[in-house]
Amino acid sequence: QVQLRESGPGLVKSSESLSLTCSVSGGYISSDSYFWGWIRQPPGEGLEWIATTFNTGNTFYNPSLKSRVTISVDTSKNQFSLRLSSVTAADTAVYFCARQRRGISDYWGQGALVIVSS
Amino acid sequence: QSALTQPRSVSGSPGQSVTISCTGTSSHFGGYDYVSWYQQYPGKVPKLILFDVSKRPSGVPDRFSGSKSGNTASLTISGLQTEDEADYYCCSYGGSYTFFGSGTKLTVL
DSSP, X not given: OOEEEEESOSEEETTSOEEEEEEEESSOTTOTTOEEEEEEEOTTSOOEEEEEEOTTOOEEEOTXXXXXXXXXXXXXXXXXXXEEOSOOGGGOXXXXXXXXXXXXXXXXXXXXXXXXXX | OOOBBOOSEEEEOTTOOEEEEEEOOHHXXXXXXXXXXXXXXXXXXOEXXXXXXXXXXXXXXXXXEEEEETTEEEEEEOSOOGGGOEEEEEEEEOSSOEEEBOOEEEEEO
């Protein structure tokens, strides 16, 4: 059973960068069958796709966030990471990591709440 | 690109059927049939309930069905049960980008 777990600071100051890591167990990020992505959900709002990566390092970004987002993969640690720069209060959200294929997110982490403080 | 458009809320009585629409543009769908649907209870992780428009993951009841026509996808839940009360999100894959719908709150009266 594939399991994903997000980790990282729960509080980030406005204008700084948010960094999260997703650790994968029960499966290998190096698999050629799946992509790995980040999705967020502001409190009381809907889901928003942020970015997706493949084990080769290929990346895909939400155009609305592309200028501030970096997604990366570390196959040696079976982890992938998210960095979002110049955060504002609008970036306060629960951040989910997920296993993906053709946009389908079949396994999700439990989510990590990140609050941006002023 | 904005989110796919879903009705804000729908409701139905136990045993009835409800349909949730998900409308986008050709850019959202990219000519593919890569539409998925997620069920989310408050404070919980979204759960995949349909993929590739109408396929169900193992364990999802056949009361959940999906369809797509042009740039509108639909989720139909038949034989409504109280446990179906949740938020539902559609999702499309356009080749490089992934788009989520705005979300629909289903109330089972």
